[in-house]
Amino acid sequence: MLAEERSSIDNIDAALVNLLAERFRHTQRVGRLKAEHGLPPADPRREEQQVARLRALAQESGLDPVFAESFLKFIVTEVIRHHEQIRGEDAP
Numbered sequence: 001m002l003a004e005e006r007s008s009i010d011n012i013d014a015a016l017v018n019l020l021a022e023r024f025r026h027t028q029r030v031g032r033l034k035a036e037h038g039l040p041p042a043d044p045r046r047e048e049q050q051v052a053r054l055r056a057l058a059q060e061s062g063l064d065p066v067f068a069e070s071f072l073k074f075i076v077t078e079v080i081r082h083h084e085q086i087r088g089e090d091a092p
């Protein structure tokens with residue numbers, strides 16, 4: 001039924017938002033650690049590993065790996081923007 005499917009979609013959307021908020025709380029901590037230790041906001045090698053892992057997970061789950069990669073990159077771009085902000089705030 002349409003209403004039932006939409007109710008499931010709404011639950012999943014709520015879970016996604018909660019998970020994303022939790023992820024950003026962790027990345028904010030990473031951003032503060034990086035600023036404290038003078039590390040750059042972006043880590044392309046780490047991102048490469050994440051993309052490979054996520055593409056494989058997507059394949060296993062029946063999700064389009066191209067979509068999974070662009071979704072991750074969309075999030076990581078925002079994280080790097082946060083890290084640049086944190087670094088700016090910490091600069092003397």
Ligand SMILES: C=C(O[C@@H]1C=C(C(=O)O)C=C[C@H]1O)C(=O)O
Pocket residue numbers: 027030041042043044046047050075076079080083
């Ligand atoms: C969170 C980090 O900073 C950046 C953001 C990442 C992410 O959102 O997963 C991964 C690598 C970095 O470019 C990190 O270095 O771990």
